[in-house]
Amino acid sequence: MSQDLKTLTILLRAANAVEHRIKEDVSMYGLGLSDFGALEVLYHKGPLPVQSICEKVLIANSSMSYVIDTLIKKQLIKKLKSPDDRRVHIIELTEEGRKLMDEIYPKHQDHMRSMIDVLDQNEEIELQRLLKKLGKQSKK
Amino acid sequence: MSQDLKTLTILLRAANAVEHRIKEDVSMYGLGLSDFGALEVLYHKGPLPVQSICEKVLIANSSMSYVIDTLIKKQLIKKLKSPDDRRVHIIELTEEGRKLMDEIYPKHQDHMRSMIDVLDQNEEIELQRLLKKLGKQSKK
DNA sequence: GGATATTATTTCGAATTCGAAATATAATTT
């Protein structure tokens, strides 16, 4: 019983379910999961280097280059050169990008919260604790 | 505090970490995540229709068709026609596929268990309970 | 200060994934 991997299976299923929900939420605006992830980070943290966005969105940087290209084509973000370090490209939302997120995000947030809110506050806090403990171990 | 989505973020991160670990584990044998997922289901449940494998591995059936093709090319599985229903294709491990899993699986299981074992037994059970509760809500 | 190592990003080709349409068969309706 205790030597099986059910816990991980359940974890992957739950995450998959959440991802599908987000995808559903966001595909109406012609965005993919990673597109939205990148916009979301920029929306909340302000302009950021490519690398930092990668770390938040959890995809390879080569994939992020592609995501950034498509978002630039859609005129939702723009790319600036960092004055401090000429290797670095700073990404920021355009006016249009910000407007889109102003429109999408509150609805998305409500939708996601309604998922979480099947848990009471103590359960939510406990879940966070357990996942963090697991996740910490999992990085190498 | 309570209206934010941190819990989901942590969930997605933990799942991502687990997936990366599995990928690492399994890429040494030239397998991808979905390849391994399919083999694992067949290894544990015996021969199954394509559809049932899909449901376990959590990818679209069009993607599963591709996965099955590549595993057939590697001679790890084979495809039989169901005698009951001529729409259905039953997939089963070849001798070679079974041997591979006999080799891989115990190591994989240990590796995965060592991740889970940062949690004590009560924590593990509680995590399962919370994830199930969340996941249930998340399906539509 | 030049050589070497490190970091940030992009490019490339290949692999994986998806959704929608196509195909084939089975089940249900009328």
Place this chain on the structure above:
DNA sequence: AAATTATATTTCGAATTCGAAATAATATCC
């Protein structure tokens, strides 16, 4: 029993992802 609807699978083209190599700039070492 024909027509309709539902289910299982595959095919197709496009989108996304990856890892490895390339490029460019900075930091470190000698």
